[in-house]
Amino acid sequence: AQKITQTQPGMFVQEKEAVTLDCTYDTSDPSYGLFWYKQPSSGEMIFLIYQGSYDQQNATEGRYSLNFQKARKSANLVISASQLGDSAMYFCAMRGGFSGGYQKVTFGTGTKLQVIP
Amino acid sequence: DSGVTQTPKHLITATGQRVTLRCSPRSGDLSVYWYQQSLDQGLQFLIHYYNGEERAKGNILERFSAQQFPDLHSELNLSSLELGDSALYFCASSVGTGGKNEQFFGPGTRLTVL
Numbered sequence: 001a002q003k004i005t006q007t008q009p010g011m012f013v014q015e016k017e018a019v020t021l022d023c024t025y026d027t028s029d030p031s032y033g034l035f036w037y038k039q040p041s042s043g044e045m046i047f048l049i050y051q052g053s054y055d056q057q058n059a060t061e062g063r064y065s066l067n068f069q070k071a072r073k074s075a076n077l078v079i080s081a082s083q084l085g086d087s088a089m090y091f092c093a094m095r096g097g098f099s100g101g102y103q104k105v106t107f108g109t110g111t112k113l114q115v116i117p
Numbered sequence: 118d119s120g121v122t123q124t125p126k127h128l129i130t131a132t133g134q135r136v137t138l139r140c141s142p143r144s145g146d147l148s149v150y151w152y153q154q155s156l157d158q159g160l161q162f163l164i165h166y167y168n169g170e171e172r173a174k175g176n177i178l179e180r181f182s183a184q185q186f187p188d189l190h191s192e193l194n195l196s197s198l199e200l201g202d203s204a205l206y207f208c209a210s211s212v213g214t215g216g217k218n219e220q221f222f223g224p225g226t227r228l229t230v231l
Contacts, residue, residue, distance in 0.1 A: 044224055086204060104162060104165075104173045
């Protein structure tokens with residue numbers, strides 16, 4: 001079975017500072033994908049970044065980077081130079097491999113990030 | 118705007134009733150996913166269709182069913198509604214399956230069961 005754990009229900013960060021949102025996962029599949037999504041108060045889900053289990057390098061997308069530590073089964077999201085518009089709920093998710101039902105997607109419980117001016 | 122449309126935006130109904138939620142994926146996307154987001158259960162994957170075929174099932178109740186039509190739009194049918202079915206229902210689409218295949222989410226349908 002797949003499991004995603006986000007242990008930080010809420011976090012504060014000062015504007016322009018960097019922040020790390022934690023995500024650990026559990027799966028027995030050798031092939032999987034890890035995603036981060038942002039959900040502002042308006043409710044829409046916005047894709048941020050993706051990391052494949054076989055990717056050698058950590059993924060980066062602008063101010064977002066994913067600190068992928070496969071042996072520790074962690075996929076932390078790093079947001080650099082935080083902006084007020086980054087205040088939102090952030091979800092870590094995993095898409096399973098063949099043994100777990102290939103397209104099954106599991107989400108964590110989310111971390112609410114608040115950026116302080 | 119993700120390009121995924123969902124109708125209706127809001128739906129208020131009574132227990133025991135049946136509703137249909139509709140999703141139109143982005144142009145060219147063959148995969149459609151349905152999710153339920155509630156305060157107590159969080160974001161739950163319900164079901165995935167690819168080019169008209171069911172590909173994976175998540176935590177979808179037997180009272181719920183879905184299908185993807187030849188024009189690739191999808192419908193989620195919820196029957197014998199209970200108070201606990203009140204939630205935000207998202208549809209997402211992607212080009213294919215596997216790999217990065219970023220999922221683009223629709224704005225959601227907020228269902229309130231009274």
